[in-house]
Amino acid sequence: MRITFFKYISLFFLFFHCTPNSIEIDLVVANGSLIHLEDGSISKGNIYVNNGVILGVGEAKEFPNLNPRKELDASDKYVLPGFWDNHVHFRGGIGLVKDNKKFLDLFLANGITTVRDAGGDLATEVLTWRTAINNKTMLGPTIFTAGPKIDGPNPTWEGSLEVTNEMEVAKALDSLGGLQIDFVKLYDSKISSEAYLLAIKEATKRGYITSGHMPYSVSFQEAVKTGLGATEHLYYVFKGCSSKEQEITDLVDAGEIGFWEALQELLKSYDEESAERTFELLKKHQTFVVPTLHIMHTLSYLDEEDHASDKYLKYFSPAFIKTYQRRINAAVNASEENKKSRKSLDSIFRSLNSKLDHAGVSLLAGSDCGAYNSYIYPGISLHKEMAALVQSGLSPLQALRTSTFNGAIFLKKEGDYGSIAKGKISDLVILNANPLENIENSEDIYAVLKGEQLLQKQDLQKLLSN
Numbered sequence: 001m002r003i004t005f006f007k008y009i010s011l012f013f014l015f016f017h018c019t020p021n022s023i024e025i026d027l028v029v030a031n032g033s034l035i036h037l038e039d040g041s042i043s044k045g046n047i048y049v050n051n052g053v054i055l056g057v058g059e060a061k062e063f064p065n066l067n068p069r070k071e072l073d074a075s076d077k078y079v080l081p082g083f084w085d086n087h088v089h090f091r092g093g094i095g096l097v098k099d100n101k102k103f104l105d106l107f108l109a110n111g112i113t114t115v116r117d118a119g120g121d122l123a124t125e126v127l128t129w130r131t132a133i134n135n136k137t138m139l140g141p142t143i144f145t146a147g148p149k150i151d152g153p154n155p156t157w158e159g160s161l162e163v164t165n166e167m168e169v170a171k172a173l174d175s176l177g178g179l180q181i182d183f184v185k186l187y188d189s190k191i192s193s194e195a196y197l198l199a200i201k202e203a204t205k206r207g208y209i210t211s212g213h214m215p216y217s218v219s220f221q222e223a224v225k226t227g228l229g230a231t232e233h234l235y236y237v238f239k240g241c242s243s244k245e246q247e248i249t250d251l252v253d254a255g256e257i258g259f260w261e262a263l264q265e266l267l268k269s270y271d272e273e274s275a276e277r278t279f280e281l282l283k284k285h286q287t288f289v290v291p292t293l294h295i296m297h298t299l300s301y302l303d304e305e306d307h308a309s310d311k312y313l314k315y316f317s318p319a320f321i322k323t324y325q326r327r328i329n330a331a332v333n334a335s336e337e338n339k340k341s342r343k344s345l346d347s348i349f350r351s352l353n354s355k356l357d358h359a360g361v362s363l364l365a366g367s368d369c370g371a372y373n374s375y376i377y378p379g380i381s382l383h384k385e386m387a388a389l390v391q392s393g394l395s396p397l398q399a400l401r402t403s404t405f406n407g408a409i410f411l412k413k414e415g416d417y418g419s420i421a422k423g424k425i426s427d428l429v430i431l432n433a434n435p436l437e438n439i440e441n442s443e444d445i446y447a448v449l450k451g452e453q454l455l456q457k458q459d460l461q462k463l464l465s466n
């Protein structure tokens, strides 16, 4: 057979000049052990990334056309979707903006590529950061924010929106709509039971996801049935586990007892059958629970534990650290009886958490880091929360899922986040050791990929040292 000149040239291009349709892309994370949070399986493979999106996952031979400009060798590493901290706060007034901005570095340095901001008084700054990060003009985790919280008149937290009736609820939601918030956060310092339920109802009607505390003047069942998307902390689920919930609710509503007195009554009337019913209700309504075990423990032991040598203290200004004093004073000055009951509540909540998990209720890992929340540092505290979840009885896989996988589902972002798959945003964390064997390995970070931005050891160090 005679090879014509034309055929010779074509063969030359085919064999010696790559394939004619070779596509240049940004990055391949090569040969890592990929952890699939969907089912806990691990596969060995490459992740091809371009423009902040995963183009393909698998063996090199499946992608002969992709020609990465950069390769990150992950051969003895474990790769999983970037962590989500599902409960953080940017707050503390304009004087603490710099401290709050520092959070962003600390999150990324700890592998946290997304945060859910559960409301505060720095909405303007947070919204600016959110936009800049989305537009890639600033480096930081993706922020999903509630903006200002909804509460009653004269609320505890600065910047909250005060509502007492239908008109004010509508006005508050209009203003949150103007801010293009990602979900609605409710707080319980002064809000009436009527206004609280109205806010959930109206927010849900407008298509918002809601999460919140809950006044003890509302029954937990009613809040869930009205559409509360997630219940923050375990105080409110715990209320739903009492055999005397309605009586206690009525007493609080009538102003005859307050929150702490009610809590004592709830402790005496915890009931397995009521608990089972509440867990079933949560599952039926797909309501998430944010246990925040690490902060519960830390605050319960503020009177005993010395945090003076915590290594994260150095990242914050004296003015920021001063906000910690409010809770410290309250803990130190509490009666001996109160100190004891806080500590017993801490262990009761851990066992409640384990029951929630066994019952199949969806949990979200959130640290509650922010000004005023003493010694709950941004970044590292999410890892402490996952460790606390494991201590309470979750498997490491379940704990990891409560961060990234469930976080994405709760905010209806599972199309973009939560697993290593083609088409998802390339937010990845690359670990030196397997977190499924020991959850503490989640802290042993080799590299972080935030969209297009690859952060290796010295970049991560720089985020911590700036």
Ligand SMILES: [Zn+2]
Pocket: 087, 088, 089, 118, 368
């Ligand atoms: Zn909080």
